[in-house]
Amino acid sequence: MYSDGGAGEVWVHARAVAIRPIPWLDGFRQPPHAAVMTNPLLLLRNADVYAPDALGLRHLLIGGGKLLWIGETEPQLPAALEVETLDLEGLRLIPGxxxxxxxxxxxxxxxxxxxxxxxxxxxxxxxxxxxxxxxxxxxxxxxxxxxxxxxxxxxxxxxxxxxxxxxxxxxxxxxxxxxxxxxxxxxxxxxxxxxxxxxxxxxxxxxxxxxxxxxxxxxxxxxxxxxxxxxxxxxxxxxxxxxxxxxxxxxxxxxxxxxxxxxxxxxxxxxxxxxxxxxxxxxxxxxxxxxxxxxxxxxxxxxxxxxxxxxxxxxxxxxxxxxxxxxxxxxxxxxxxxxxxxxxxxxxxxxxxxxxxxxxxxxxxxxxxxxxxxxxxRLRGKGTIAVGSDADLVALDGEGRAHHVLLGGAMHVRAGVAVVRGMFEHQH
Missing domain, CATH: 3.20.20.140 (Metal-dependent hydrolases)
Structure with a gap:
């Protein structure tokens, strides 16, 4: 369900999805996706958004794997929501x-x-x-x-x-x-x-x-x-x-x-x-x-x-x-x-x-x-940055490299370093 929050802001209401570990045999480490998200809500601040259309500087709220809100003015969110914040400091944000x-x-x-x-x-x-x-x-x-x-x-x-x-x-x-x-x-x-x-x-x-x-x-x-x-x-x-x-x-x-x-x-x-x-x-x-x-x-x-x-x-x-x-x-x-x-x-x-x-x-x-x-x-929710779309996002650094990468709102690459690896990839 979508609603107009006023001032050019649009919200989508969604339930946060908890990610639970899958039990694995003793001796194997947890699967890579078991603890990807530690917080159900993430606020991206000061993103230069290309959706792929150029939108300019925006703030984005992510939850439940989706983009819930996007606006020009940073929202005032209740502290009880325990929203994690990441300031992109003007980095270009593009769809995955x-x-x-x-x-x-x-x-x-x-x-x-x-x-x-x-x-x-x-x-x-x-x-x-x-x-x-x-x-x-x-x-x-x-x-x-x-x-x-x-x-x-x-x-x-x-x-x-x-x-x-x-x-x-x-x-x-x-x-x-x-x-x-x-x-x-x-x-x-x-x-x-x-x-x-x-x-x-x-x-x-x-x-x-x-x-x-x-x-x-x-x-x-x-x-x-x-x-x-x-x-x-x-x-x-x-x-x-x-x-x-x-x-x-x-x-x-x-x-x-x-x-x-x-x-x-x-x-x-x-x-x-x-x-x-x-x-x-x-x-x-x-x-x-x-x-x-x-x-x-x-x-x-x-x-x-x-x-x-x-x-x-x-x-x-x-x-x-x-x-x-x-x-x-x-x-x-x-x-x-x-x-x-x-x-x-x-x-x-x-x-x-x-x-x-x-x-x-x-x-x-x-x-x-x-x-x-x-x-x-016909990949629904993909290829664009819009309210209701999947939170597959890439923040590009000044050299055009993938600085931050989110898959369904979960951080997989942070500051150019992979923080989630496949089951058989070596951890460094």
């Missing part, structure tokens, strides 16, 4: 970043089983200002499956991170829990779509138009049934066919363009131009924050977003993800791995700061990392 393309179980495997990338630990996300992730499978959807992905999504949730996932992976038929994509999305709450389905890539199943259409219809109908995103998240390789299959799907079916979300669209400059044309038709496109060498036929993520925003395409139809935990391989002429890197969620803040260094205002850059993916993926 949403990383919409993460190999939460680890990716890789293209150069043998030893090349399978381990699952990223909790603080790899939180210290990078990432508070929500969408997990997926890639090339290795045989040794790794939807059950393992779902288990890791639940593990991240238990640690305080907001997490969802896609069923399937690169290949046809898609790996599923229930036997169908429609069933997985309908009955597994965290699964919101299917992906990353590979096209225009020598590692793909070389899917036909009919296969892509059938997959997209399954995802779309499941989304209608459940209120979820119901999208097909498409991995784009560097093949000459580019986005041809997506254009054909739009030309020959009744499926809405939003169902198709191509990613890695900045890996080739010509592919990026195809993606811009699809965005004009209503598709949402995803830019990847991977490293690009000087002279390479690709656009770095910051350059790609600048070009997108200057293209005339809807600024709401673009997002930036990291490919965290995924192998970033290069291949020789015979399709064998000749080198590899590993994606990391820190690339999002690096890209955001590169955009600011180019002169793009923060409120214009932020939506691609926050509100846009939340809207497409």
């Amino acid at each position: 970043l949403i990383d919409g393309h993460v190999h939460v179980t680890g990716g890789g495997g293209e150069a043998g089983f030893a090349s399978r990338v381990p699952a990223p630990m909790l603080t790899r996300y939180t210290t990078a200002g990432v508070t929500s992730v969408v997990g997926l499978l890639g090339t290795d959807d045989a040794a790794r499956g939807t059950a393992e992905l779902l288990a890791q999504v639940y593990a991240l949730r238990e640690s305080g991170l907001s997490a969802w996932g896609y069923c399937g992976g690169y290949h046809f038929p898609p790996t599923t829990l229930t036997g169908t994509v429609r069933g997985d999305i309908a009955f597994a709450e965290p699964l919101i779509g299917v992906g990353e389905v590979a096209i225009s890539d020598h590692r793909s199943s070389q899917p036909t138009l009919d296969e892509v259409l059938r997959l997209a219809s399954e995802a779309h109908v499941a989304g209608l049934m459940t209120g979820k995103a119901g999208i097909v998240h498409l991995h784009l390789g560097d093949g000459a066919r580019g986005l041809e299959l997506v254009r054909q799907a739009l030309d020959t079916s009744e499926l809405p363009p939003r169902v198709f979300q191509p990613t890695h669209v900045n890996r080739k400059k010509a592919l990026f131009e195809e993606a811009l044309a699809l965005a004009m038709r209503g598709c949402h496109v995803d830019i990847t924050a991977f490293p690009v060498e000087e002279g390479e036929d690709a656009w770095p993520a910051d350059e790609a977003l600048m070009r997108y925003l200057d293209s005339g395409a809807s600024p709401q139809r673009v997002s930036i993800s990291s490919d965290a935990g995924g192998c970033l391989p290069c291949f020789d002429g015979e399709g064998r791995v000749c080198g590899m890197d590993v994606g990391h969620s820190g690339a999002l803040l690096e890209t955001l700061n590169a955009l600011l260094a180019r002169g793009l205002p923060l409120d214009r850059a932020l939506p691609a990392f926050t509100r846009n993916p939340a809207t497409l993926l």
Whole structure:
């Protein structure tokens, strides 16, 4: 329930939620989320708020994992409430970043089983200002499956991170829990779509138009049934066919363009131009924050977003993800791995700061990392700072680093130091 407190102030009434320890076997320390919140109410003072729209200096009251109030004048709260106070002293406060393309179980495997990338630990996300992730499978959807992905999504949730996932992976038929994509999305709450389905890539199943259409219809109908995103998240390789299959799907079916979300669209400059044309038709496109060498036929993520925003395409139809935990391989002429890197969620803040260094205002850059993916993926309460939204917040220091990070109102990073770690991360 919401009420107007006057003077431009808005309140939401919510009950504080107590966090109780879960009993664990003797010899194991408490789970990382057991004592995250010591006080149910937190007042953030003097925050320069980007919601992602620029709001200016504000004070915010957090409780029960939600933003309860925001205003220009500091509230007079009863002492009995025992409100903890944190003065941000003018630091920029932004919504927690949403990383919409993460190999939460680890990716890789293209150069043998030893090349399978381990699952990223909790603080790899939180210290990078990432508070929500969408997990997926890639090339290795045989040794790794939807059950393992779902288990890791639940593990991240238990640690305080907001997490969802896609069923399937690169290949046809898609790996599923229930036997169908429609069933997985309908009955597994965290699964919101299917992906990353590979096209225009020598590692793909070389899917036909009919296969892509059938997959997209399954995802779309499941989304209608459940209120979820119901999208097909498409991995784009560097093949000459580019986005041809997506254009054909739009030309020959009744499926809405939003169902198709191509990613890695900045890996080739010509592919990026195809993606811009699809965005004009209503598709949402995803830019990847991977490293690009000087002279390479690709656009770095910051350059790609600048070009997108200057293209005339809807600024709401673009997002930036990291490919965290995924192998970033290069291949020789015979399709064998000749080198590899590993994606990391820190690339999002690096890209955001590169955009600011180019002169793009923060409120214009932020939506691609926050509100846009939340809207497409129907992640309610995410991607914005507003009364009633989830208290996933990042205070940036003067260098653009994550200084304080709150997940559901719980402090995970304080003054640049992770104060909450995953179960198997070493304490320092």
